[in-house]
Amino acid sequence: MPLDKAKAPFTLPKLPYVEDALAPVISAKTISFHYGKHHATYVKTLNELIAGTAYEGLSLNQIVVHAAKDKNAAAKKIFNNAAQAWNHDFYWHSMTPKGGAPAGKIKDALEKSFGDLATFKKTFSQTAVGQFGSGWAWLVKDTDGALKIEATSNADTPIAHGGTPLLVADVWEHAYYLDYQNRRPDHIAAWLDKLVNWSFAEENLG
Ligand code: MN3
Numbered sequence: 001m002p003l004d005k006a007k008a009p010f011t012l013p014k015l016p017y018v019e020d021a022l023a024p025v026i027s028a029k030t031i032s033f034h035y036g037k038h039h040a041t042y043v044k045t046l047n048e049l050i051a052g053t054a055y056e057g058l059s060l061n062q063i064v065v066h067a068a069k070d071k072n073a074a075a076k077k078i079f080n081n082a083a084q085a086w087n088h089d090f091y092w093h094s095m096t097p098k099g100g101a102p103a104g105k106i107k108d109a110l111e112k113s114f115g116d117l118a119t120f121k122k123t124f125s126q127t128a129v130g131q132f133g134s135g136w137a138w139l140v141k142d143t144d145g146a147l148k149i150e151a152t153s154n155a156d157t158p159i160a161h162g163g164t165p166l167l168v169a170d171v172w173e174h175a176y177y178l179d180y181q182n183r184r185p186d187h188i189a190a191w192l193d194k195l196v197n198w199s200f201a202e203e204n205l206g
Contacts, residue, residue, distance in 0.1 A: 008056045009047040012040050013089050021097040025190045030178045038174055039088040046081040049074070060086050061159060068160035083155040087136060087168060094167045096197040106166075106202040113147035120149075121192050124169075127151050128188045131171050137188075139167040141205060166201040 015035055020028035046063075050056050055063050055078060064086055067079035102110060102117070114120040128137035131151040138150050141164040150158070151171075158165045169175075169191055176187040 006060055007058070008050055010043050010060060010085060012043050013092075015092055017097055022095060022195055025179070025187070025194050026095075026176070027179050030174075030176070033178070034170075034174055035088075035092070039085070042081045042084040042088065046078070046085055049078050049081060053078075064157060064160050079160075080155040083157045083160065086159065087155065087157050088170070090165065091136075091168050091170050093200050094169070094197055095191075095195040096200070097195075099193070099195040099197065102196075102198040102201070104202065105205060106198050109147055109205060121189075124149050124192060125185065125188050128169050128171050129185050134172040137169045137171055138163075138165050139201065140165050164204070164206070166204040167196065 012035075015031070019031040019035070022031065050063065053074075055066070058066065060082060063078065063082040067075045067082055070079075101107075107117070110117060110120045114123060124137060124139065127149045128151070131137060131153070133153065135151055135153045136157070138152065138158055140148050140150055140158050142148050147166070150163075152158070169188060171184060171188075176184065180187040
């Protein structure tokens with residue numbers, strides 16, 4: 001991803017589609033706030049926090065990894081904003097208006113790890129819905145090559161812990177509240193059926 005090489009000051013990466021492309025599952029109004037306000041603010045705040053610090057010369061990935069281990073009080077804020085900047089760019093690419101059923105290598109990998117697609121969807125949905133409060137639901141590749149589903153809280157991200165994410169669903173309320181209110185299960189079901197970018201997941205398989 002280009003983010004691996006980007007250096008400060010960071011700019012808000014372009015969305016890979018127009019703002020109404022994911023409607024009706026995710027409306028243009030949700031995208032305009034989520035991308036144009038939330039994501040943009042994480043990027044802007046990150047630039048302010050790292051200006052004049054040792055973090056300034058690092059890539060976004062490196063900032064996430066280093067700040068996760070940094071015991072300095074200021075590092076937590078840097079971690080939160082850097083990880084949220086990274087997670088959101090990964091999230092936009094995890095979706096496409098042309099979602100549907102997985103095929104090829106990624107389909108084989110899902111079947112090998114979960115048995116069948118229905119079991120993958122059920123497990124992913126349970127994890128996404130079961131994440132208490134704000135966070136993220138991830139499909140990751142384990143070190144043994146098996147695919148796993150995990151949730152992280154708030155800004156936390158697998159890349160801070162050496163993980164290899166393939167896909168992510170944002171389960172903060174700001175991701176779905178305007179369109180689904182409190183119905184996170186319905187949002188996740190529609191997300192899985194209509195919006196997943198399986199080509200992106202397959203690229204991330206490596
Ligand atoms: Mn979000």
